[in-house]
Amino acid sequence: MSNALPGSSPTDRAAPSKTELTAADVLRYGGALLMVAALLGGAYLLQAMPGRGSAAALSLLIGAALGVAFERGRFCFFCIFRDFIEYRNAGPLSAILMALAVSGIGYAIVFGAFLPNPAGGRLAPDAHIGPVSPALVAAGLMFGLGMALSGACISGHLYRLGEGSGYAPPALIGALIGFGLGFRTWNWLYAMVIADAPVVWLPHWVGYGGSLLLHLTVLGILALMLLRFVPPLPPRPARQLDITYLREALFRDRWNPLVTGAMVGIISVVAYLRVEPLGVTAQLGSATRTVMNWAGWLPDRLNGLDSFAGCATQVVQTITDNGWLIGGLVLGAFSAALLAGRFQPALPRAWGSVTALLGGVLMGWGAMTALGCTVGTLLSGIAAFALSGWVFGAAVFVGVWLGITLRLHRWV
Secondary structure (H helix, E strand, O other): OOOOOOOOOOOOEOOOOOOOOOHHHHHHHHHHHHHHHHHHHHHHHHHOOOOOHHHHHHHHHHHHHHHHHHHHHOOOHHHHHHHHHHHOOOOOHHHHHHHHHHHHHHHHHHHHHHOOOHHHOOOOOOOOOOOOOHHHHHHHHHHHHHHHHHOOOHHHHHHHHOOOOOOHHHHHHHHHHHHHHHHHHHHHHHHHHHOOOOOOEOHHHHHHHHHHHHHHHHHHHHHHHHHHHOOOOOOOOEOOOOHHHHHHHHHHOOOOHHHHHHHHHHHHHHHHHHOOOOOOOHHHHHHHHHHHHHHOOOOOOOOOHHHOOOOOOOOOOOOOHHHHHHHHHHHHHHHHHHHHOOOOOOOOOHHHHHHHHHHHHHHHHHHHHHOOOHHHHHHHHHHOOEHHHHHHHHHHHHHHHHHHHOOHHHOO
């Protein structure tokens, strides 16, 4: 019997990889480098702007990092839920669980600096902690159905916009329309079910330590329950660690879900610490609210809306920090797609555009009513130990399950 370690013999090692670059590779890498340079240059110029320049610059770079992580890890909530519901593959779900675990640890550390005593009745500043009401459940269900109809969540459409997706533009236009409908129904929902709804923040009751322990315990139990649905990893031949291997691992192959989730979690903590909690709908909603306000289509008062944290929408006359984050997300995903050879512009089919638009409308209404989407209310909310995040996440999952059961995802 040989005592050699697996992969240590010459026959075990794969042949050295080719290191030559094709003309297409040079064009892709050159384009990506130019985009990275443009992002850095844009951040430098933003930083020099008076007022909130540094926050805008950091938002642009955080968005770019998020776009790269989303694109390379295929971090789309709809795709992840669909893989589990339709194919019984829970592997991609580990990215969400890891993101929540890492961001929960980071949030607990940061919260202590901002609000040392969580039992005093105040909420963590700006954290996405919302009221738990039937409106939140309805918003999650509609958002999930919209994801199935359009083929992605709002953040998924944003990073796919960087890949050249033809269905992202109609879906995002639909989201703007949905936000408008949400503003029109807000006052009625607020009076009926939101005004007196409880705002449940776990650290009020068990402190940061107890909240983090419960948070990690729930995530750990979910991970253990899902283990049997994780398919075995395919065998991979031994590879020499060289430039080609690193290039393929970073820029071409899909990142491991655990690595992707950890990166998303770290980005989430940095975003909260330096600017605001992650969210991708505040600028979209604010743009809609501004246009409707200018056109006189809004009621005189949106009761209670501006008193809630989350992806709050405001009447604005400029690009907000959230707008720079969204721009960075799209450009970061574009750079990553160029490097991976996944930038493939395509014209959408007419019927698919209609379903993407309708799905966007449902997602826009859901995001406005829930004060955020799968990134703001679900990811940032759960990381902040808010019950509203778990309720919204469960409702979104049920909505996606209904959509897939009704085969709505086959329409796009």
